[in-house]
Amino acid sequence: MDKIEPMTLFGYEKLQAEVKDLKTVKRPQTVKDIEEALEHGDLKENAEYHAAKEQQRLIDGRLSELSELIGSAKIVDPRELEHTRVSFGSTVVLCDLDTDEEMTYVIVGGCESNPDIGLISFSSPLAKQLLGKEEGDEFKVRLPGGEKELEILEVKYQEIVFECN
Numbered sequence: 001m002d003k004i005e006p007m008t009l010f011g012y013e014k015l016q017a018e019v020k021d022l023k024t025v026k027r028p029q030t031v032k033d034i035e036e037a038l039e040h041g042d043l044k045e046n047a048e049y050h051a052a053k054e055q056q057r058l059i060d061g062r063l064s065e066l067s068e069l070i071g072s073a074k075i076v077d078p079r080e081l082e083h084t085r086v087s088f089g090s091t092v093v094l095c096d097l098d099t100d101e102e103m104t105y106v107i108v109g110g111c112e113s114n115p116d117i118g119l120i121s122f123s124s125p126l127a128k129q130l131l132g133k134e135e136g137d138e139f140k141v142r143l144p145g146g147e148k149e150l151e152i153l154e155v156k157y158q159e160i161v162f163e164c165n
Contacts (some may be wrong), residue, residue: 003070006088006122007109010162012075015111019066020060029057069111076109083157086130088122094156097138102153106160107131119162 001005007015030052037049078089086092086107094103108129113121120127129141130152138151 003072003112005069006074006076008078008089008160009075010160011109011112012070012073013065014038015063015070015073019070020064021064021156022066023075027056027059030059031098068071078157078160081157083155085132085134086132086152086155087132089157089160090130090154091156091158092130092156095151097149097151103132108160108162112162114162117161 030077033052034049034056037046040046043049076088076152077116078087081087081089083090088107088109088114091104091106094105096103103118107127108119109132110121110123111120113119113124114123122131125143126141130140133139133152133155135155137151138149140147140149
């Protein structure tokens with residue numbers, strides 16, 4: 001079975017833009033760098049050549065990753081989903097029952113996640129345990145920082161802000 005990678009249109013366009021940048025700007029520049037380094041002669045001790053070849057390998061590897069991601073992408077518009085239960089695109093307000101600390105997360109695609117601003121991948125350990133739950137549900141979750149007991153205070157849809165300004 002093929003792996004499906006849900007993402008918003010924003011995430012899909014972000015991947016497309018990265019592919020375009022790699023193919024039209026970064027890779028051609030790296031090829032040019034390799035050609036210039038070749039003019040310096042002896043390849044055994046030519047650090048510029050080896051660095052440029054390594055850069056080319058990294059770019060080609062990333063292009064391959066991106067091709068796979070784009071090929072398995074399923075664009076989801078979270079506005080069209082119901083958010084009475086936690087689903088893709090839901091904004092979830094949680095309360096840590098031990099500390100009374102409130103946290104807000106938005107469930108997004110893997111390529112869109114940015115935990116620093118509250119965007120967590122649908123495949124993250126926390127998101128996997130949140131999916132399908134609703135307001136008022138209490139549950140224990142095992143996270144890298146240890147086990148926490150959480151309560152879902154609110155599940156809603158709100159416009160997703162992908163980047164801090």
